[in-house]
Amino acid sequence: MRDITKAFNGTFANKNINLHVSSGEVLGLLGENGAGKTTLMNILYGLYRPDSGSVLINGEDVRIRNPHESMNLGIGMIHQHFMLVDNHSVLENIALGFPDSPFFFPDRFIRKKINTFSEKYGLYIDPDKQIWELSAGEQQRVEILKALFLESDLLIMDEPTSVLTPQESIDLFSIIRRMKDEGHSVILISHKLDEIMANCSRVTVLRKGETVGDSAISDVDERSLSRMMVGRDIILTFEKKPLPRGKEVLNVENLHVISDRGLETVNNVSFTVHENEIFGIAGVSGNGQRELIETITGLRKARSGNVSLFGSSILNKSPRVINNRGVTHVPEERIRFGIVPNLLIYENAVLKHHHSHPFSSIMFLDYEAVKGHAKDIIEKFSVSAPSINVPMKSLSGGNIQKLIVGREINNKPPLLVASHPTYGLDVGATEYIRKQLLQRREEGGAVLIVSEDLEELVGLCDRVGVMFKGRFTGIVDPSTTRLEDIGLLMTGIEAGEDS
Amino acid sequence: MKYSFKIINNDSYTRTAAIAALALSLVCGFIVIGILFLAKGINPFYAVWKIFSGSFGSSYGIKETVTKSIPLIMTAAGLTVVFRGKFWNIGSEGQLLLGAAAATWVALKIGQSLPSPLVIFCMIIFAAIFGALWAIVPAFLRARLSINEVISTLMFNYIAAELVSFLVIGPWKGTTKYGYPYTDDIPASVMLGHLPDSRIHYFTLILAVILSIIIFYMLFRTKFGYEIRVTGENREAAKYAGINFLKTTLLMAAISGAMAGLAGFGEIAGIHLHLTSPEIISSGYGFTAIIVAWLGKLNPLLTIISGFFFAGILVGGDAIKLSLGLPAATVQVFNGTILVFLIIGDFFLKHRVTLIKIRQ
Numbered sequence: 041m042r043d044i045t046k047a048f049n050g051t052f053a054n055k056n057i058n059l060h061v062s063s064g065e066v067l068g069l070l071g072e073n074g075a076g077k078t079t080l081m082n083i084l085y086g087l088y089r090p091d092s093g094s095v096l097i098n099g100e101d102v103r104i105r106n107p108h109e110s111m112n113l114g115i116g117m118i119h120q121h122f123m124l125v126d127n128h129s130v131l132e133n134i135a136l137g138f139p140d141s142p143f144f145f146p147d148r149f150i151r152k153k154i155n156t157f158s159e160k161y162g163l164y165i166d167p168d169k170q171i172w173e174l175s176a177g178e179q180q181r182v183e184i185l186k187a188l189f190l191e192s193d194l195l196i197m198d199e200p201t202s203v204l205t206p207q208e209s210i211d212l213f214s215i216i217r218r219m220k221d222e223g224h225s226v227i228l229i230s231h232k233l234d235e236i237m238a239n240c241s242r243v244t245v246l247r248k249g250e251t252v253g254d255s256a257i258s259d260v261d262e263r264s265l266s267r268m269m270v271g272r273d274i275i276l277t278f279e280k281k282p283l284p285r286g287k288e289v290l291n292v293e294n295l296h297v298i299s300d301r302g303l304e305t306v307n308n309v310s311f312t313v314h315e316n317e318i319f320g321i322a323g324v325s326g327n328g329q330r331e332l333i334e335t336i337t338g339l340r341k342a343r344s345g346n347v348s349l350f351g352s353s354i355l356n357k358s359p360r361v362i363n364n365r366g367v368t369h370v371p372e373e374r375i376r377f378g379i380v381p382n383l384l385i386y387e388n389a390v391l392k393h394h395h396s397h398p399f400s401s402i403m404f405l406d407y408e409a410v411k412g413h414a415k416d417i418i419e420k421f422s423v424s425a426p427s428i429n430v431p432m433k434s435l436s437g438g439n440i441q442k443l444i445v446g447r448e449i450n451n452k453p454p455l456l457v458a459s460h461p462t463y464g465l466d467v468g469a470t471e472y473i474r475k476q477l478l479q480r481r482e483e484g485g486a487v488l489i490v491s492e493d494l495e496e497l498v499g500l501c502d503r504v505g506v507m508f509k510g511r512f513t514g515i516v517d518p519s520t521t522r523l524e525d526i527g528l529l530m531t532g533i534e535a536g537e538d539s
Numbered sequence: 540m541k542y543s544f545k546i547i548n549n550d551s552y553t554r555t556a557a558i559a560a561l562a563l564s565l566v567c568g569f570i571v572i573g574i575l576f577l578a579k580g581i582n583p584f585y586a587v588w589k590i591f592s593g594s595f596g597s598s599y600g601i602k603e604t605v606t607k608s609i610p611l612i613m614t615a616a617g618l619t620v621v622f623r624g625k626f627w628n629i630g631s632e633g634q635l636l637l638g639a640a641a642a643t644w645v646a647l648k649i650g651q652s653l654p655s656p657l658v659i660f661c662m663i664i665f666a667a668i669f670g671a672l673w674a675i676v677p678a679f680l681r682a683r684l685s686i687n688e689v690i691s692t693l694m695f696n697y698i699a700a701e702l703v704s705f706l707v708i709g710p711w712k713g714t715t716k717y718g719y720p721y722t723d724d725i726p727a728s729v730m731l732g733h734l735p736d737s738r739i740h741y742f743t744l745i746l747a748v749i750l751s752i753i754i755f756y757m758l759f760r761t762k763f764g765y766e767i768r769v770t771g772e773n774r775e776a777a778k779y780a781g782i783n784f785l786k787t788t789l790l791m792a793a794i795s796g797a798m799a800g801l802a803g804f805g806e807i808a809g810i811h812l813h814l815t816s817p818e819i820i821s822s823g824y825g826f827t828a829i830i831v832a833w834l835g836k837l838n839p840l841l842t843i844i845s846g847f848f849f850a851g852i853l854v855g856g857d858a859i860k861l862s863l864g865l866p867a868a869t870v871q872v873f874n875g876t877i878l879v880f881l882i883i884g885d886f887f888l889k890h891r892v893t894l895i896k897i898r899q
Contacts, residue, residue, distance in 0.1 A: 376773075
């Protein structure tokens with residue numbers, strides 16, 4: 041891929057990116073979220089067309105207009121979320137995407153072919169099992185088989201181990217190695233440095249849409265990769281007054297939580313958040329941050345451990361009880377969780393608080409009070425809205441978030457939990473919301489933030505806990521810790537392990 | 540060159556556009572129905588004129604229309620609640636029948652021995668409770684086990700209908716009815732009064748209107764109504780806001796079922812005076828009420844008007860069945876066609892659809 045450039049609404053997702061893969065090579069593609077990895081791969085897979093630049097396959101300039109053409113060129117993609125039909129068998133799923141099955145006894149033909157591939161690459165799977173009976177690792181094998189059936193020479197794998205157990209990951213890499221030996225190429229997209237180091241022969245690092253590194257794996261180590269990935273050009277612009285830490289507000293002890301998939305996603309996590317403190321949780325998403333926050337705010341049940349607020353336990357209480365005790369929550373995916381898009385702004389301004397004084401009596405909602413409150417929030421938190429009588433969805437993302445933050449922060453809650461508070465917002469809204477969080481800290485509130493934006497965490501937080509695979513790999517003071525060390529913790533390398 | 544439709548959400552529509560969409564949907568519906576009349580060799584304008592003159596054109600017609608609007612208004616008001624909460628209760632028909640059965644049972648059991656206002660009160664309570672129960676079961680299955688309520692409530696209709704059939708030819712069969720599938724008549728003291736020269740049981744009519752107004756206030760002025768609307772619009776946000784999904788679902792289903800049950804009470808105490816075959820007790824009121832609720836934009840005050848309108852179609856449909864010799868299913872075809880066009884009209888109101896060229 042040469043000089044690939046792609047912009048969305050004027051922001052560059054990819055800028056003059058070069059990437060090449062030779063046959064029989066495993067290339068690692070490394071970068072933070074939003075670095076442009078997915079955009080680049082979608083261009084290669086034909087889902088997007090580049091604004092400029094060209095894609096060359098075997099030296100030939102090709103124009104890939106859709107995934108079908110990409111498949112014909114021998115490119116296969118294994119998405120993070122599998123594209124399989126749950127109620128069909130393995131064999132049927134493979135046959136579905138395979139155009140060359142014979143008219144008579146196609147299942148016999150495909151079965152035979154599955155067995156050949158299984159032997160060759162160690163992809164053992166029962167062709168007659170239904171997809172829903174399979175584990176994530178087995179489903180991934182079905183995806184790999186599908187790609188092999190289409191004679192893919194180049195396989196793109198997007199975060200392949202994010203859904204796997206450790207043993208399944210080991211198996212996957214042995215399959216990848218055998219494929220490599222057979223002359224296939226693999227692009228491995230990952231955040232996990234150890235995986236890249238162990239399995240790739242070369243690595244390309246992207247940051248903010250640009251290539252920042254492209255070298256043989258023998259020339260780099262984890263530290264230098266981390267530095268490339270995170271970058272060092274961070275200028276902190278936050279005005280943060282030094283404040284002594286106040287008394288303890290939240291105490292999380294040995295918390296264990298199970299994810300929807302039944303895996304242990306929060307594994308023995310303990311930390312405290314104090315008054316006059318912003319505590320940040322860093323980490324690549326999917327390492328248990330979401331489940332941790334859901335457990336603290338009552339949306340998810342913990343398996344064991346304890347969460348207490350001012351010394352009294354709030355573990356496994358309902359969201360309403362926890363809210364009443366003084367924990368407010370700015371949720372991630374604000375449109376999905378934080379608002380009701382079709383209801384009016386003033387109705388959204390009391391979501392979560394609608395049941396309490398002064399908005400409601402035993403039965404009735406006091407709409408005058410509700411509207412007054414909505415006007416209040418809009419003014420105080422400079423939400424730009426045509427009026428409070430329009431549906432919530434007519435607001436922009438930044439204004440939606442300002443309203444949510446306003447709603448959650450207005451009552452000066454003892455503990456404010458904010459998940460990805462500035463994700464996807466423009467500069468102005470981002471700065472505004474960060475200021476609000478800092479102000480809360482100055483007023484004596486405790487704030488818990490989850491973010492993938494290291495710059496944000498380092499700038500705002502007094503302490504940062506780094507999460508990897510459900511554990512805290514470290515709790516650090518960002519003012520004295522190098523960013524690249526936090527980057528290393530994020531990829532599972534604990535302080536002291538490296539030289 | 541290929542063509543494709545591009546569909547964009549359009550939420551900023553005006554009130555005028557909404558009314559125009561409604562009118563246009565009705566017109567389109569009537570055109571399609573007209574074509575069906577033509578296929579039967581009947582002048583569609585004559586047929587439509589017949590329908591509306593049958594229902595609204597005479598004092599008899601209007602009285603019948605009001606009579607039939609009572610169960611529709613009652614049931615549709617309940618449906619606005621569940622439909623706003625996105626609980627698709629298709630089981631009003633069964634809930635109505637169960638309410639009718641419960642009211643009959645109460646009247647036959649205690650009708651003679653207790654003062655009639657008390658008996659009527661008990662009939663109302665029992666009809667509401669049994670109607671509600673018939674909705675709560677599918678609601679529980681939905682909230683706890685994610686069992687699709689469209690299927691379960693629909694199937695519950697058949698169970699209720701078969702149960703009523705069984706009762707009227709079996710254990711509850713009247714001793715004074717000479718082999719007809721009727722129960723005994725309820726005592727005269729608990730029959731609801733009619734307006735002069737009509738079958739309008741005004742007590743139920745007033746009850747239906749009052750309850751519609753109460754439901755309107757409940758939906759838009761109370762905490763519970765707010766929670767229903769939040770749950771219906773965004774279940775994830777409802778969970779985040781600490782709204783109990785199970786409780787909310789059960790309660791709204793109960794309201795809807797109770798309203799249908801009350802409609803059943805009205806049909807027994809105001810019209811039939813005994814329980815009989817399900818298709819006689821209710822001429823599809825539970826299903827027609829779905830269209831009524833939809834036409835009334837899920838607003839319990841507007842459903843009073845749309846209920847009256849659809850009662851007119853029912854009465855007019857009966858009229859053309861006789862005068863034009865059309866099959867009995869004509870009214871259902873009529874209703875179904877109107878509903879389909881209402882939904883299509885709503886879609887075009889809320890989305891902007893353009894045809895675009897795709898360059899290959």
